[in-house]
Amino acid sequence: MNGIISLASITYKEGIRNRALFGIFIMALLAFALTVILTSLFMRDIVRVAASLSLTTIAFSGLLMVIFIGTNLVAKDIDKRTIYMVISRPISRAEYIVGKFLGLCLLIIVSIMFLGIVSSIPVLIAGQTYHNPQSIFSWGIYFTALVFIALKLMLIAGVIIFWSSITSTSFISLILTISVYIIGSTNEVVKGFLDMKMEGVTISPLTSAIIKFVYYIFPNLSAFDLKVQAANGLSVSVGYIAWTLAYWLIYTAIIVSAGALVMERREFP
Amino acid sequence: MPLIEMDSLSKVFTKDFTKKKVCALNSLTLEVLEGEVFGFLGPNGAGKSTTIKLLLHLIRPTSGRLSIDGKAANDKNVRRMIGYLPENPYFYDHLSAKELLWFGGKSCDLNHDSILQRTDTLLQMFDLTDAENRPLRSYSKGMVQRAGLALALIHDPKILILDEPMSGLDPMGRKKVFDLILRLKEEGKTVFFSSHILHDIERLCDRAAILINGSLVRSIHVKKDLPSGKTLEEVFFEEVSRSGGLRE
């Protein structure tokens, strides 16, 4: 346990002090400021627009953070030979993976919390600027959406760790993670097309099988996207939250374990 | 009972694409006794680092047996007894020496107070107290090496495994490492280090082994075995020419 805790702690510290993270935060803060200005382009639903822009800024910044700083913290550990300082401690390979993952998770949670709180400012301002009786915005859903953004990012962190344990270059790990992100963001929609059985569109059995495979194996990231709900104030059922959480837990556990298993076999000459 | 036992230890590397096999270590049989300072010497590429990495379970042997204090190398608890300094230590850029040592101590289950106390002592010993809160990437090469040594010692290990500990140090630094090894010996620690500076091995070690092209060619008691008048250097070059020159 101490191995995992100590590694998670230094992983977090290393991440939070990364200059790139600072840059990402500055960019996000500028985006929030821009949001306040951009809402003046719209007519009535400006709280919705502010919430949409704020949440998108956070999702995008978080994605940049996880993909670039995540690869830096994990895949580059091997590139830059800093892994020796860790592996030579009484820390097993599995503990290494778990420790890294938890450190990344902590980084994500802290960042999203910070960005989330700042992001509420443009939304608050929009609410004060114009009273729209047809708006049913709710902070509860907004923060639920934030939590889900954090969950999605942690899942992606798990994916990064998985790829890093398999590949030897941090760049490959980066590309593979981005691919998983794109596939995971669209696999549900594509499967939806398949299920719809549109007229005049025939889908070969092979394509159908591939689509189904991709749907089940790759993570369903669109399930974590509650921007439409949060921006418009629609409620999300407890059942949905519970099942998505369960999916997240299991998928993340599987992928981190897979990474740990691969890491056990790996050598560091 | 010897603390480190290696029996016919071999390591063959396969280059992924060409499938070419490189035999880095060829049937090494060696023992290191508790409390001794053991020198591992040989030219570059002889297999010294490979052996050390096998001890740390960074790589697995292709064949042969390896045990440390009676335990297999893949048991993570073995590493609790080992303090390792790699040839060129790389640390996380943004951590400070203090945080590095905290990590080292905590990962070995040291309690909070022990960590604080030992950190202070070690940082003082290695002259790093002034820089203790500065990020490691701002350290000079000598400071990095010293920080690495502190990390290797924070958990008071029984065995010190040092891969080329003098490399890249200035004369002052080398003297400090030298004195450190002597002091560790006095404390009853076992020290296993590799070097290609024959003079250091001559002065520090109880026993030494010469590795050439992956094979052990000679094992000597430095104090006893060296025939009078011959230096270690002469013995070494003798072995090199006897083994028909060095592999590229």
Place this chain on the structure above:
Amino acid sequence: MILMAGYALVFPSFEKSRYPVKEAQARGLILPPPVVKLLALEFKTITADFLFARASQYYGGKSFRPGVWTKSDYVWLYNNLLVTTELDPYFQDPYYFGNAIFTWGAGAINDADVLLEKGMIARTWDWQLPFFLGFNKFYFLHDTKGGADDLLIAAKRPGAWVGLPMLAARLYSNAGRTENAIDFLEIFSRNENNAKIKVNYEIRLDALRRILDIEKAVSRYKLKMKKLPKDIHALVKSGILAEIPKDPYGGQFYLDKDGSVKTTSKLVPLRPITTNDSGINAGNR
């Protein structure tokens, strides 16, 4: 120094020559909704924001330069709004904007209604969408019963104007069209926060109230003279009207063959459409 002067000289013409290119770019390619949804990944809401901003900018921009609105302009706007509402069906602005531009300016009532119906399904808490739909059916499509049905749907939604059921009842009973329209517009105006849009409603209300006055005058004339007045001047000559009211839109009121009151302006401003006249605000231009 010479270079700076050159820059200052070239720039205005350069900027002017950009307009047709920018307009062409702004129209650009509209992809089918499912494709946009796919490409948008997790960024559907912000894509909807962006598309809508483009639409309102396109509309506002075109209004300020001499240019004629063609059917293809409206088609582009319509497709844009369809895609926008596909990406985020709960987004309020596209429905309201769409209704405004397709009714008063373009006369494409059915297109407006398609959008409103789409919005009604998603925005179940919004009473104004079925309300707009009801108005369109009543005023433009002369479907009084349909309009009344929609008013009742609106009345059931939270925050609905309390007078809706009454207004629906009046529509069912087919009471005076102009009076009902005035009632509708008074509700529009009361619920409108945007000062510029409110002014538009007030202008229209003004026109309708004057029309109502003329209609009442026609009824009084018929009662008295047992026949329809020959033309609007007859109303003044007979002393029923003091003078012919002026059309705030710049046209002339006249009487149709069946005695109904019309105006040459058709309640649409005679100048080219600008944001002020059409009853919507495509931004804060």
